[in-house]
Amino acid sequence: MQQSNASGFNINNLGGAKEFKANILSILSSELNTGEVVEITEVYSNDNGPVGFVSVKPMLYRIGADNNNLELGEIHNVPYYRIQGGKNAVICDPQVGDIGFCVFATRDTSLLKRTRSRVGPNVNRICDQSDAFLTMTWSKEEAEQYIWFKGDEIHIKANSKIVLDAPEVSITGKLTVSGIIESLTDIITKGISLFTHKHGGVQRGSSDTDGPKA
Numbered sequence: 001m002q003q004s005n006a007s008g009f010n011i012n013n014l015g016g017a018k019e020f021k022a023n024i025l026s027i028l029s030s031e032l033n034t035g036e037v038v039e040i041t042e043v044y045s046n047d048n049g050p051v052g053f054v055s056v057k058p059m060l061y062r063i064g065a066d067n068n069n070l071e072l073g074e075i076h077n078v079p080y081y082r083i084q085g086g087k088n089a090v091i092c093d094p095q096v097g098d099i100g101f102c103v104f105a106t107r108d109t110s111l112l113k114r115t116r117s118r119v120g121p122n123v124n125r126i127c128d129q130s131d132a133f134l135t136m137t138w139s140k141e142e143a144e145q146y147i148w149f150k151g152d153e154i155h156i157k158a159n160s161k162i163v164l165d166a167p168e169v170s171i172t173g174k175l176t177v178s179g180i181i182e183s184l185t186d187i188i189t190k191g192i193s194l195f196t197h198k199h200g201g202v203q204r205g206s207s208d209t210d211g212p213k214a
Contacts, residue, residue, distance in 0.1 A: 032127040033104040036060070040098045041074055053113075054078050054134060056102060078102065080134035098137040101147060104129040106145060116119070 038056035045051060055076045061069035080100075083090040094100060108121035109131040125131070148155040156162065187194040199209055 033129050033132075034127060035104070036102045036129075036132070038075070038096050038100050038102050038134070040096055040100055040134075043094060043096060049077070052079055052082070054080050056100065056132070056134065059099065075102070075132050076131075077113065078134050079131045081136060094134070094137045095139070098139045100134045100137040102132040104132050105133065106130060107131070109133075158176050 037059045039059055040054050041057050042048070042055040045056075053076050056078055058072040058076045061071055064070045077170045080094055082092075106127055108123045108125050108128070110122045111119040144157070145159055146155070146157050148157070160176050186196070202209060
């Protein structure tokens with residue numbers, strides 16, 4: 001009995017198979033988008049569009065029929081990812097010039113972007129660039145301000161100021177201020193200056209006052 005040579009089967013050996021394969025790949029590469037490395041070209045504000053959206057430009061060229069590079073146009077109205085749950089968020093908005101990665105929804109998201117609620121697709125399209133979402137950014141710059149989880153420590157670095165805005169701030173551990181304490185402008189507690197407060201009801205002399213009382 002003659003043995004089958006199924007292990008050597010190759011669709012490219014069939015008549016027209018190469019052309020069929022090329023056509024399929026051409027359709028997939030031109031009409032179906034999955035992910036794209038992009039550069040942020042605009043970050044929207046209240047003045048120029050919806051907050052939380054950006055415009056981006058794909059960074060990888062396409063190859064044309066003449067084997068030359070084809071530059072793709074900008075993609076607008078792209079929501080960007082934030083670490084957020086309910087009304088709690090870690091805010092680090094992208095900047096123009098950052099490099100990011102976009103993913104493309106499998107269905108039209110135009111109504112979803114406007115309403116942020118469950119809706120049906122507005123048009124019949126699949127994996128279109130108009131349905132892009134920016135998932136992350138990769139800045140070209142070296143970070144100067146950051147929150148760094150370094151081993152079992154957390155480092156917070158700011159160029160000018162760190163603002164804690166809360167009705168109450170509680171520190172359970174020891175607070176250490178390094179450097180020369182005179183370099184601090186002041187420390188105010190209950191409206192009383194640590195550096196310039198005075199004690200009343202005493203006469204000047206060489207003795208010291210007692211320590212603080214509860």
